[in-house]
Each structure stands twice: as C-alpha cells, then as structure tokens.
Amino acid sequence: MSAADPRASRARGVIALLEQNCTVCMLCVRECPDWCIEIDSHTVTLPADETHRRPRTEAVLDRFAIDFGLCMYCGICVEVCPFDALHWSPVAEYAATSSAGLVHERDRLSSWEPTVPAPPALDLHAAVDDPGPRRATGRS
Amino acid sequence: MSTLASAVAAAVAGATMHEGFGPVTVDVPRERWRDGLAAAQTAGATFFDLLTAYDDAPAGLAVVVHLATPHLRDHLLVRTVVPDAIRELDTATGVYRGAAWHERETHEMFGIDFVGNARLDPLLLGADLGAAPLRKDFVLAARAARAWPGEKDPSDQGGRPRRRTVPPGVPTDWPEAGS
Numbered sequence: 001m002s003a004a005d006p007r008a009s010r011a012r013g014v015i016a017l018l019e020q021n022c023t024v025c026m027l028c029v030r031e032c033p034d035w036c037i038e039i040d041s042h043t044v045t046l047p048a049d050e051t052h053r054r055p056r057t058e059a060v061l062d063r064f065a066i067d068f069g070l071c072m073y074c075g076i077c078v079e080v081c082p083f084d085a086l087h088w089s090p091v092a093e094y095a096a097t098s099s100a101g102l103v104h105e106r107d108r109l110s111s112w113e114p115t116v117p118a119p120p121a122l123d124l125h126a127a128v129d130d131p132g133p134r135r136a137t138g139r140s
Numbered sequence: 141m142s143t144l145a146s147a148v149a150a151a152v153a154g155a156t157m158h159e160g161f162g163p164v165t166v167d168v169p170r171e172r173w174r175d176g177l178a179a180a181q182t183a184g185a186t187f188f189d190l191l192t193a194y195d196d197a198p199a200g201l202a203v204v205v206h207l208a209t210p211h212l213r214d215h216l217l218v219r220t221v222v223p224d225a226i227r228e229l230d231t232a233t234g235v236y237r238g239a240a241w242h243e244r245e246t247h248e249m250f251g252i253d254f255v256g257n258a259r260l261d262p263l264l265l266g267a268d269l270g271a272a273p274l275r276k277d278f279v280l281a282a283r284a285a286r287a288w289p290g291e292k293d294p295s296d297q298g299g300r301p302r303r304r305t306v307p308p309g310v311p312t313d314w315p316e317a318g319s
Binding site for chain 1: 282283286288289290292293294295305307308309
C-alpha cells in the first residue's frame with residue numbers, strides 16, 4: 001500500500017494463506033460459521049530417521065479454498081489457527097464477475113501473503129519475554 | 141426501579157416486572173397486550189422505539205416493545221408471549237401508529253398475525269414462501285443443501301472415523317445433505 005492509501009493496515013480485505021504453516025488440523029473449517037473454507041488432504045507415511053525412531057504419518061494439504069462469496073469477514077479462522085497460517089491482508093481489489101471467481105484456491109490465497117502487513121510493535125512496557133505475534137516462515 | 145414500569149405493572153392485571161440488566165421489562169398477559177401498551181402511553185411513554193419478537197421455545201414467541209418518555213428520562217420494555225398454537229396478537233397500531241412497520245416485519249419473520257393490522261404484506265420474502273425464517277423450527281436451506289466441510293477427518297484412512305464431528309450451532313434434528 002502506498003503512503004496515500006487511506007486504509008488502515010488492520011483492514012479486513014482478504015485472507016492470506018501461509019501454506020507451509022498449515023498442518024491440516026481442520027480447526028478453521030470447523031469453526032467457520034459460514035462454511036466457506038474447504039480443505040482436502042491426504043496422509044503420507046514418513047520413514048523413521050535419526051530424529052524419529054518410528055515411522056510417522058503426516059497430513060499433506062491438497063486443496064485449501066475460501067469462498068469470499070460466503071465469507072462474512074469475522075476473522076474467526078485467523079483467530080483459531082494455532083500455527084498462524086492465516087492472516088488478514090488489507091487488499092480488497094479482488095472483485096469478480098461471477099460467484100465462482102470469488103472462490104480463492106490455495107495459490108491465490110498464498111499470493112496475498114506478501115501483502116500482509118507486519119504485526120504491530122509491542123507496547124512500550126510489554127513484558128520482555130513476550131515474543132509477540134508470530135510470523136513463522138514455515139517448516140524447513 | 142423505573143416509575144414508568146411500576147405504573148404500567150400496577151395498571152394491568154397479571155403484569156409482572158423483571159429488572160434484569162435493564163431497562164425494566166413488564167410482562168403482560170397476551171389478552172391484555174393492548175391494555176399494557178395503553179397504560180404505558182398514559183404513564184408518559186409516548187415515544188415508540190421498536191417492536192420485535194424472539195423465539196422463546198417451547199413457551200412460544202415473545203413479542204417485545206421498547207417505549208420511552210420524551211427526552212428519554214425513562215424507558216421500559218413491554219413483553220408478552222404468544223403460544224405456538226395461537227400465533228395471534230392484538231395490533232399495537234391503535235396505540236402507537238409507528239408500530240405498523242414493525243408488525244409487518246415481525247409478521248414476515250415470525251409468522252405472528254397482528255389482529256387489526258390489515259397491512260401485513262411481506263417486505264423481503266416472496267409471498268409464496270409460507271414459512272417464517274426467524275423461528276427456530278425453520279430449517280436453513282443453506283445448512284441442509286450442502287455437506288458440512290468440517291466433516292472430513294484428515295487422519296481418517298478410509299475406515300470409521302474415531303469420533304463423529306457435528307457442525308456447531310446446527311440442530312441435530314435438521315436433515316443432512318443428501319438425505
């Protein structure tokens with residue numbers, strides 16, 4: 001956003017997805033009052049290695065879609081996400097000419113991630129051991 | 141305690157007062173709905189703010205009117221319960237003309253007939269809908285036509301899910317998609 005942009009950085013324009021942080025826990029899907037989030041996934045079995053003594057299964061995201069035609073911008077999904085995979089972006093120029101165009105799939109949702117503003121600075125007298133809002137860069 | 145509410149409660153037989161978080165609510169019997177409103181107007185509540193209803197199942201539908209004195213020195217809620225089997229209530233328009241629009245909305249959303257109000261035409265819904273959407277027994281089409289996306293269990297390997305999850309806020313007796 002430019003300096004002349006009148007929108008506050010906290011404005012609720014569109015929801016951005018940080019794919020690496022999503023663990024397919026389904027919390028956002030289940031908490032959404034509008035049923036506007038859809039997730040498809042499958043599980044893969046990872047072999048044992050030096051840090052994991054036994055083979056383990058991990059959910060892999062196949063599809064993550066938000067229907068902004070249904071979304072009412074309550075932000076509950078952003079709040080409940082335990083791994084900070086969802087963020088508000090103030091960008092609002094995503095009008096479409098059909099209702100299908102308002103369904104954003106994972107690539108489109110991920111494309112909003114660079115427009116997410118940095119979290120606000122901590123209060124001057126905030127406890128120093130508080131790490132503040134996390135913007136994890138994902139598992140490597 | 142509101143003197144306005146006390147005056148109304150004293151003037152209507154069978155009326156009870158509840159303070160709650162305020163304003164004071166005066167519950168009047170359904171048969172004395174009009175008397176209750178007239179008593180409030182006589183007591184000085186000449187400002188009609190709103191009339192609305194809520195589904196107070198299983199007792200019925202509660203109809204509430206918010207009234208105030210001019211300059212907003214005092215205000216009260218007058219409430220009555222319309223049982224499901226009756227769904228009729230005297231109109232408030234004989235006392236407060238401004239109630240006509242509110243009764244029209246309440247008729248449309250809750251299906252209450254206001255006896256004496258001849259203009260209860262629907263405002264938003266088609267006349268052929270034949271249902272009152274704000275009643276609790278009204279099944280939301282959007283919740284019955286589509287499967288809940290949260291039903292999927294990522295850890296489910298094709299077998300029986302460990303625990304059946306149900307969509308929050310959706311009554312369990314509503315039809316499910318595909319049924």
